Amino acid sequence: MPEYLAPGVYVEEVSFRAKSIEGVPTSTTGMAGMARFGPVQYAEFDGPSTCKPRLITSYTEFERVYGGLAPMQLSDGSERVAYLAHAARAFFNNGGRRLYVSRVYQAPAGMTTFNACGQLTAVTDAGNATWRARWPGEDGNVLVETRVTRSRNLGFNWPADPNDVLNKAAWGIQVRTARAGAVVEVLPAGPLADNAPLTNTLYVIEVDNNGRQTFIDSSGNPAVVADGTPLALVELRVIVRGPGGRIDSYEQLGAHSAQSRHIGKVLERDDPEDENAMVWLDLSVLDTAHRHHPAALMKGLQAAAKRLAGGVDGAVPAPDALRGNEADVDHAERRATGLEALGELEDIAIVAMPDSGVSGLPADPLFSQLCVDHLVAHAEKYRYRIAVADARPSMSITDIREFRGRFDSKYAALYHPWIEVLDPMFPAVPGVPPRKLLLPPSGFVCGIYARSDIERGVHKAPANEVVRGLTQFEININKARQDVLNPEGVNCLRFFEGRGSRVWGARTMSSDPEWKYVNVRRLFIYVEHSIEKATQWAVFEPNQERLWANIRRMVEDFLLVLWRDGALVGAKPEEAYFVRCDRSTMTQNDLDNGRMICQVGIAPSRPAEFVIFRVGQWTADAQG
Structure with a gap:
């Protein structure tokens, strides 16, 4: 308590209410992959130090920082679609607003990144x-x-x-x-x-x-x-x-x-x-x-002459390069790269790797599998984010089932098939068939996640949502095919006559029925992350009844708002959640070792995946 040493009037500010929890953002997305230009960590550490992932808020800004949609000319003479640029464009077209980009660059053999400028x-x-x-x-x-x-x-x-x-x-x-x-x-x-x-x-x-x-x-x-x-x-x-x-x-x-x-x-x-x-x-x-x-x-x-020369687009990075390395704690100039660079940003809630589906021409199945492995491991490592995974293009129903069967994670979701769009680099000319491109669905889906969060909330399953900016899906998935794929955790993209192209699945790649649905997993991420950030003030506070009461009121007020928004099931707040923080949750050993334990239970609202109407004949009693 403050000291009073000299006579006088003392005015002090105190709080008579519980602290509040502010919900963390859930629509901020992070992507790692190849780009035509832009910030990247030089492998030999003699490049610019301002190479951290940039926050992008529009596709125009992406073009200025990371280059446009033109194909990249690889060092082996092949041409590669700029999947990351197309994914960023699809993300913003489908309602995304905040995107962190981590560029990955692989210098050609025998050349350093510095010399590739x-x-x-x-x-x-x-x-x-x-x-x-x-x-x-x-x-x-x-x-x-x-x-x-x-x-x-x-x-x-x-x-x-x-x-x-x-x-x-x-x-x-x-x-x-x-x-x-x-x-x-x-x-x-x-x-x-x-x-x-x-x-x-x-x-x-x-x-x-x-x-x-x-x-x-x-x-x-x-x-x-x-x-x-x-x-x-x-x-x-x-x-x-x-x-x-x-x-x-x-x-x-x-x-x-x-x-x-x-x-x-x-x-x-x-x-x-x-x-x-x-x-x-x-x-x-x-x-x-x-x-x-x-x-x-x-x-x-x-x-002097005017044209710079010597810049090359490099080669396709290996899966380990896309995963990247953590920052060197002993050398400040050695920053994190690839997906690991996105791990340093706390506000990211969705991650994707648009380059994971294709390593070159032809596609390498092992490349895609390793990339998705790294993406899933990243989401699990940093806990408060979900991975949107892509399969390879041109996969049959057998191929996609086999691909899906290689993963088991409640922090990832798989979407299929790839999406066909008109190539924006070739404007339509009368009498000439338009050129088309196949793109991975992750950019579109991440934008839909963000749009659903902004319009409805993270508790709403990001499904039955219109996919914008496409001509058609790579293959037409009908009900018979989805009857096979949906129970196995493959989220299908389908076209419905009169209703357009839609995301028609909301399942994770988890075998645990408790974490079957994407929105349930993301709701828990939202609640856990929000509580963690908002309760940092409690560390080293006196561990006694006053602190426990403050924590209970703070968490209950936060969950009450979620219940009113429809995120939790229950006719009354008591049916939707509980918060316990008292001597029943802590032993004397916990108190002696500085542990304050608060138990929070919530009843998440699961999506109505199967809407069933049972209709039968009924004969009303005759009225005299």
Whole structure:
């Protein structure tokens, strides 16, 4: 309790109510897989440090960060569909709102990730400067144009002033608004075209403690500039043209590290001004000790070629690479990769791996099995998430049953078949059959999970929901086929005349009848995760009746809201849940060892999977 040592009036804030539990988000999704561009951990740890999975809130944002839908050109000469990009597009089209993406990149044999990034070297008198793509991939072969912008004549002389103790009038010509490190150019007599090549008459400004400017020439020595010489301030403008018509522009850039908008700071490797910048400027071999190096850098960048080269899309990662590695606790630069990178994000509730269905051409059955194994193990390891698994394309009913039989987990659900869409990279042309693609269902289903959670709640089974953005399913599953697949835990996607294409199953891949349904598993995840996050304040509190009563009231208030929302079964709250936290749940040994045990029981609402109407004849009594 607070101390009262001196006489006075003391006002204290206290709480007379139980703390509340805020439900955790359930629609946030995480995906790991191959992308055309974007943040990825460099295998040799010499790449940008900002390589964590990004939170994406729209497909437009996904395109800017991770590239578009164009197929990837693999190092073995084959072409691969950008399944992750298509899955992200399907996720947002079907109602998803928050998506974390963990990019996985496999450099070609004999090449490092660093060398798989596009690059372009500009030769200067003070050493070389190299434009480098921040991330590996063919999309990194961008067009970089460095332009110069010139001001009007800014040269002037200080007027004579008898009160000026510095005698600035004797300084000679100066340049308005110029700071240390700025580059100025002697303007020619005639007109100068926009972005005309820099002349040889360039000076770098140095400023002493009194504010006097000195002009450094190309030899690195102070130069005498005659009064009346027209001097223009020179700055850089960098225009980066990427795929899909993307254009990034960076204005008012300087070439000296002392300037606030130094080109090496604005376009640096780890923390650029634009976190989604496609390139960075490597100045590691530039001779910054040369006093004229800013002017030399400007001339070299302006005269350099424009197209980066050397970026490649790499190879299909092995299942272990898609699973990834945990972060190295002893080396901060070695961050988690693949699925393990998603494990560091607590708010993810749904995980998928759209690349798991196809390893190449033709499909490798073992590849898909290992990928789903890793996905299921990830969901079980981190507990508070469910895995949406894909089978391989073109699987017969026997194949899909055999595939499903290899797994048993209450934290995963399998959906079948694959989904056919119109290829958005080939717009429809009259008289030409449209090109179509087969995509794994996980992207669509994850969006439906999120949509169902937002509109109805996590307790509603994500089934009997319309699948958006498709032409048809790969195969037509009828009732006879589903009669075989549904009891085995294969969630079918079906077309119904007059009702569209729908998800027609809500079962997990578990053999335990208690965890048969997806919504039951996710409801318990939601309750457990919410309670865990909201009760952290109770750790190290005095373990006695007051704490137990607070915990009971807090959990009961939370469950009461769930019951009112229809998540729990029971005509009364007492039938829907119970919360016990008292001496009946704890022994003296528990108290002596610092354990507070609270038992929570809930009656989840299971889906009406089989709606049965029994209709028979009935003869009413005759009325006289």
